[in-house]
Every structure is written in C-alpha cells, then in structure tokens.
Amino acid sequence: MLARGLGAVVYKELRQVRRDPATLVLALLIPAVQLMIFGYAIDTEIRDIPTVVVDQARTQTSRELARRLEATGTFRFAGEVSGRDEALEQLRRGDARVAVVIPHDLDQRRLDGQPAPVQVLIDGSDANLAQQAQAAAVGLGLAETRRRAVASGGLPLAYDIRPRYLYNPDGSSDRFFVPGLAGIILQLVTMVLTAFSIVRERERGTLEQLMVTPVSGLAVTLGKILPAVLIGAGETVLVMLAMVHVFDVPIAGSLTLLAWVTLLFLFTSLALGMLISTIARTQLQAMLLTMLVLLPSVLLSGFMFPRATMPPGIHELTYAIPATYFIEILRGLVVRGASGPELMQHILPLAGIGLFLSLVVAIRFRKYTE
Amino acid sequence: MTTPAIHASGLTRRFGRFVAVDHVDLEVGRASIFGLLGPNGAGKSTLIRMLCGLLRPTEGSAEVLGMDVVGDRDAIRRRIGYVSQQFSLYGELTAMENLTFFGKAYGLGGANLRRRRDEVVETVGIREHLGKRAATLSGGWKQRLALASALLHEPDLLFLDEPTAGIDPVARRALWNLLFELSAAGKTLFVTTHYMDEAERCDHVAYIYASKILVSGRPAALKGLPEVVPAGSVRAELRTDHLTEVFQALQGVPGVREATIFGASVHVFLEPGTSIESVVDALPTALREGLETRSITPSLEDVFVTLTREADDAR
Numbered sequence: 001m002l003a004r005g006l007g008a009v010v011y012k013e014l015r016q017v018r019r020d021p022a023t024l025v026l027a028l029l030i031p032a033v034q035l036m037i038f039g040y041a042i043d044t045e046i047r048d049i050p051t052v053v054v055d056q057a058r059t060q061t062s063r064e065l066a067r068r069l070e071a072t073g074t075f076r077f078a079g080e081v082s083g084r085d086e087a088l089e090q091l092r093r094g095d096a097r098v099a100v101v102i103p104h105d106l107d108q109r110r111l112d113g114q115p116a117p118v119q120v121l122i123d124g125s126d127a128n129l130a131q132q133a134q135a136a137a138v139g140l141g142l143a144e145t146r147r148r149a150v151a152s153g154g155l156p157l158a159y160d161i162r163p164r165y166l167y168n169p170d171g172s173s174d175r176f177f178v179p180g181l182a183g184i185i186l187q188l189v190t191m192v193l194t195a196f197s198i199v200r201e202r203e204r205g206t207l208e209q210l211m212v213t214p215v216s217g218l219a220v221t222l223g224k225i226l227p228a229v230l231i232g233a234g235e236t237v238l239v240m241l242a243m244v245h246v247f248d249v250p251i252a253g254s255l256t257l258l259a260w261v262t263l264l265f266l267f268t269s270l271a272l273g274m275l276i277s278t279i280a281r282t283q284l285q286a287m288l289l290t291m292l293v294l295l296p297s298v299l300l301s302g303f304m305f306p307r308a309t310m311p312p313g314i315h316e317l318t319y320a321i322p323a324t325y326f327i328e329i330l331r332g333l334v335v336r337g338a339s340g341p342e343l344m345q346h347i348l349p350l351a352g353i354g355l356f357l358s359l360v361v362a363i364r365f366r367k368y369t370e
Numbered sequence: 371m372t373t374p375a376i377h378a379s380g381l382t383r384r385f386g387r388f389v390a391v392d393h394v395d396l397e398v399g400r401a402s403i404f405g406l407l408g409p410n411g412a413g414k415s416t417l418i419r420m421l422c423g424l425l426r427p428t429e430g431s432a433e434v435l436g437m438d439v440v441g442d443r444d445a446i447r448r449r450i451g452y453v454s455q456q457f458s459l460y461g462e463l464t465a466m467e468n469l470t471f472f473g474k475a476y477g478l479g480g481a482n483l484r485r486r487r488d489e490v491v492e493t494v495g496i497r498e499h500l501g502k503r504a505a506t507l508s509g510g511w512k513q514r515l516a517l518a519s520a521l522l523h524e525p526d527l528l529f530l531d532e533p534t535a536g537i538d539p540v541a542r543r544a545l546w547n548l549l550f551e552l553s554a555a556g557k558t559l560f561v562t563t564h565y566m567d568e569a570e571r572c573d574h575v576a577y578i579y580a581s582k583i584l585v586s587g588r589p590a591a592l593k594g595l596p597e598v599v600p601a602g603s604v605r606a607e608l609r610t611d612h613l614t615e616v617f618q619a620l621q622g623v624p625g626v627r628e629a630t631i632f633g634a635s636v637h638v639f640l641e642p643g644t645s646i647e648s649v650v651d652a653l654p655t656a657l658r659e660g661l662e663t664r665s666i667t668p669s670l671e672d673v674f675v676t677l678t679r680e681a682d683d684a685r
C-alpha cells in the first residue's frame with residue numbers, strides 16, 4: 001500500500017492538535033477576525049474626497065455647481081479658499097486632494113452660450129483616487145450638458161448608453177473583495193499549519209525516528225494534510241458565516257459545490273505548505289519561504305489587481321498560483337451563482353496543482369534525510 | 371541463521387569533500403552486544419545511520435540481517451529498532467500515546483497492538499509513567515520509553531546511538547541490565563558509547579577514529595594486541611600523594627612512552643627493556659616518598675589511547 005502508516009500519522013497529528021488547544025482556537029478564529037477587519041478596511045469605492053473650492057464667481061450658479069459636485073458623494077468640501085495659490089498649498093500639505101476653481105465670469109459665459117471652464121486640480125499621487133475624482137467631475141459636466149440638451153429639445157443623443165451591473169446591482173465593492181479576501185486568508189492560515197510541520201520534526205529529531213519506521217512518504221504527507229484540512233474546514237465555515245452575515249454577501253451558487261472546491265483548495269494550499277516544509281531546513285527558513293509564496297498570492301492572483309492587465313510573463317505566472325483559481329471560483333460561485341460545469345476551467349487546474357504538489361512532497365520526503 | 375547480523379565492507383560516506391566514514395569493514399554476530407566507540411565526530415552516527423537505511427552509502431556495501439542496506443531498506447526497517455542519540459519521541463504525547471503511535475507505524479493494530487504494548491511496558495518497567503507526557507519524563511525514563519518504542523515490532527537487531535549519554539548512573543546501570551536481558555533473549559544490539567565501563571561489557575567492540583575503524587575484537591583480545599602490549603613492554607600504576615608533580619616529572623623520563631592520570635594514580639606505559647624501578651629512580655627524591663607501584667594489564671581506555679596516538683603519529 002502506498003500510504004502505509006497513514007492511520008498512525010493521522011492518529012499522532014490529531015493527538016498533537018488536542019494537546020495544544022490554544023493553537024487550535026487561534027487557527028480557527030484568526031481567519032474570521034481578519035476577514036472582518038480587512039473586509040471593513042478595504043473599500044475601493046472612493047467617497048468623500050476632501051475638496052476645496054476657489055469660488056471666484058460667488059453667484060447662485062456657482063454655489064449650485066459646488067452643491068452638485070458634493071451631491072455625487074465623491075467629493076466632500078473641506079472649505080473654501082481665497083485663491084489658486086492657497087488651494088495648491090492645501091493640496092501639497094495633503095489636507096485636500098482636489099481643488100475646484102470656478103471662474104469669476106461663470107454666469108456671463110453661460111449667458112453668452114459659451115462653455116464655462118471649471119478647473120479641477122487633482123492630487124495624482126494616488127492614481128486610483130485621481131481616476132475616480134476625474135470620472136466623477138467629468139461625468140457631472142456631461143450629465144449637465146445632456147440634461148440641458150434634452151430640456152431645450154436641441155440635438156438628440158448619439159447613443160443612449162444604458163449600463164447595468166449584473167450580479168452586483170449596487171456595484172458594492174464588498175461583493176468583489178470579500179470572497180477573494182476569504183480565499184486569501186484561508187490560504188494564509190492553512191499554509192502555515194503545514195509549512196512548519198516537517199521542519200519542526202526535523203529540528204526536534206522526531207523526523208529521523210519516523211524515517212526508520214516503515215511509514216511511507218505519502219502517508220506522512222497525507223497524514224499531516226488531512227487533519228489540517230479538518231481545521232481549514234472549520235475556518236472556512238466561520239469565514240463564510242462572516243461573509244454572509246456581516247458583509248451581506250449572499251452565496252448565489254450551490255453550497256455543496258462551494259464545500260467541495262474549498263476542500264480542494266485547502267488540500268492544495270496545505271500541500272504547498274508541506275512543500276515549503278520539505279525545502280526549509282529551519283523554522284526561520286520556513287517562515288521566509290511562506291512569505292515568498294504569500295505575496296504573489298495576494299498581489300498576482302487577481303485578488304487586488306486585474307490579471308488581464310499584467311505584463312506577459314507575469315500573466316503566465318499567475319496560472320501557477322492556486323489562489324488565482326480559487327478566487328475566480330469564489331467570485332463566480334458566490335457572486336454570479338455559476339455552476340460546476342461553468343467553473344470547471346478553474347476547478348481542474350486547481351485539482352491538478354494539488355495532485356502535483358502532493359506527489360512532489362511525497363517523493364521529496366522519501367529522499368529527505370539523504 | 372548463519373548470516374551475521376551486520377556485514378559491511380568498504381562502507382564509505384562522504385559529505386562533499388569530507389569523508390565521514392572511510393572504508394569501514396564490520397562484522398557483527400547474532401545475539402551479541404556490539405559496542406562502537408570513538409570520540410565525537412569520528413563517524414559513529416553516520417555509520418549507524420547508513421546501517422539503518424537513513425543515509426545512502428557513497429561507496430561500499432553493507433548487509434543487515436542478510437539484506438542490502440540500499441536495495442532492501444524497506445524490508446530492513448521492519449526488522450530493526452533504532453534508539454537515537456537525542457530524545458526523538460513526541461514530547462507532547464503521553465508515553466502510552468507514543469507507544470500506540472509507533473505500534474501503528476509498524477503496522478500493529480487491535481489486540482496485537484495492545485498485547486505488544488503490554489509486553490514492552492513490562493520489559494522496560496514503565497507502567498506507572500504511561501499517562502505522563504513524554505517531555506516531562508526524566509532522561510532515564512525517556513530512554514526506556516524510546517527503547518520500548520523501538521521494541522514494539524519485535525526487531526531482531528537494535529541500534530542504540532549513545533543511549534546513556536546524559537542520564538544518571540543509576541538509570542545508566544538499569545538500562546544496561548535491560549540490554550543484557552534483550553541480548554540473552556536473542557536480540558543483537560549495536561551500541562555506541564563514550565563510556566569505557568560500558569565498552570567492557572560488550573561482547574565485541576570496535577574503535578572508530580577519524581572516520582576509520584582502528585581496531586575491532588573482543589575486549590580481552592584487544593588488551594593483548596601487540597600494538598598495545600609489545601613484547602617486553604610494561605604497563606604500571608603509580609600511586610602517589612603528589613599526583614600532578616609525578617605526572618609532570620614522568621614526561622621527561624627516558625623509556626616512558628605514555629603517562630596518563632587515572633583517578634588518584636598515574637598509569638605509565640614503558641618502552642620494551644625499561645623497568646619500572648629505573649623509572650622510579652629517575653624521579654626526584656621528594657616525589658619517591660610514599661610512592662607505590664604495581665604492574666597492570668591495560669584497560670580498554672589504554673588500548674584506545676595507544677591506538678589513537680599511533681594513528682595520529684602515522685598521519
């Protein structure tokens with residue numbers, strides 16, 4: 001039998017977990033707690049950008065314009081300043097991110113039927129914020145133009161574009177971020193469970209004792225992964241409860257399918273942890289290697305930045321990251337209600353990586369003491 | 371059962387350019403206690419780890435219980451037990467749980483596991499400590515537990531790598547009594563040690579120094595080796611109240627090949643043709659007062675000290 005001694009290893013691992021209840025509680029609670037903290041903290045919808053106004057016109061129209069800008073929700077007026085120089089100083093200090101300069105001849109130009117130039121100065125050091133500020137300001141101008149064109153019965157619209165958000169009608173960033181965040185956190189905590197396991201045995205000398213028994217490499221690999229999958233499953237339940245009940249992100253797809261793909265992902269990230277454990281010679285090395293794997297999982301998996309825009313080379317690399325597939329699956333299943341066959345293109349590679357990793361670990365373990 | 375328990379020829383292990391074990395030939399008879407002695411870093415653990423199938427030999431071959439250490443290492447594992455140098459059981463598990471784990475690891479289960487567990491508990495006498503976590507046991511009990519774990523699957527051959535290092539003298543004696551019982555029951559024991567008194571109790575000893583086996587044989591036979599006791603040479607013990615002064619004075623006396631302090635006396639090893647009387651006469655008068663001499667047979671330590679010196683001179 002390939003997994004000779006599997007029962008023995010599982011028995012030992014479960015006893016060890018039982019002897020250390022504090023670690024078990026931490027492992028179970030940390031993911032849910034982190035999800036709550038980061039879920040609240042990360043919000044890509046930018047609102048209430050501190051904005052100052054230089055109102056040189058000081059008329060009812062100019063005040064109306066300022067009011068409309070604030071009504072978009074994107075800007076929050078932090079005060080009025082007397083001139084352009086003072087506005088720039090506020091931007092440099094970081095007290096304001098946007099300054100709106102309304103010209104003194106605003107009303108006159110409107111009466112003349114000319115467009116009124118309104119300067120919007122945007123702090124470009126935060127690219128994301130700058131983009132959203134620009135979009136909101138330009139959008140307001142276009143909407144105003146359109147409203148007037150329709151009211152005056154003038155030019156008809158060239159296209160009547162009517163965008164509608166599917167699956168996430170409010171465009172809530174929680175629906176985008178929280179499922180991905182759940183995947184990342186689960187990977188982090190479970191990987192650590194196994195990343196240290198073989199190194200620790202090596203440092204304590206028990207690895208050698210294990211090696212003189214007839215227990216096979218595959219048995220050690222699976223014997224350490226399976227109990228950790230149980231812990232990971234517990235973590236998942238807590239994380240999913242937090243996602244649904246705290247962040248109001250309902251699970252649109254099948255719960256059964258979610259359970260199966262989560263088990264698959266847990267298995268894969270635990271196998272990755274085991275691989276680290278067989279490479280590292282000390283626990284410190286295991287820690288550093290975990291970091292090495294973790295950052296790409298966060299930054300390149302599509303969790304934060306869209307993978308489509310990544311340069312060639314890096315884009316291909318993202319296919320080697322298990323979190324890439326799991327995040328695709330979670331977003332598909334939780335947000336879009338995708339079915340098993342629809343997600344198969346992500347499920348199969350994830351299973352392939354898991355299988356490959358566990359075989360590599362089993363073989364490496366065989367050679368490990370050599 | 372005519373094959374020896376262990377047969378090695380030209381067994382060599384290199385780590386990069388360092389040769390840890392250098393062309394070792396070895397033969398260990400069945401049901402004997404074989405002692406491997408040597409200073410730290412001489413290659414004892416590397417040799418044991420090759421014989422256990424934990425390390426692949428770079429060169430040479432070895433058979434354990436008639437099986438090849440490379441090709442049959444899985445089969446060998448079922449028939450040998452290994453008690454390592456450091457405590458290598460699971461400290462957070464109880465003694466009982468450790469036994470259960472190793473029993474299962476060797477494929478025991480159900481009634482069979484319970485029976486064997488009871489038997490080894492009885493053998494090493496650890497019953498009253500079964501419920502304690504292994505980490506909390508004293509050094510002596512830890513070693514007994516390790517021995518019990520290594521005995522569960524009824525191995526024919528036991529490797530013990532410095533089993534008595536760092537445990538108290540009473541526990542040390544108790545452990546050796548256990549080893550004698552096991553040997554009497556037909557098991558072969560391969561033991562490494564630093565202690566000369568333990569070496570004296572082995573059926574057969576080998577001395578490894580700087581990766582090479584310098585000598586191997588029965589303790590009594592080693593003491594009569596011509597390198598150790600050349601014809602006409604004398605080994606004597608000098609009892610004196612001026613231990614260090616006598617020791618220092620002896621360094622300059624012609625015909626004294628070795629002088630070593632042994633407890634409250636000095637052991638001397640004289641060149642052939644030199645008499646103990648002439649050596650005493652060469653000492654300053656003040657030191658001769660109350661000096662008693664008697665000739666002695668070499669101890670194993672004398673054997674190893676002499677061989678080590680010769681090996682160093684040859685290099």
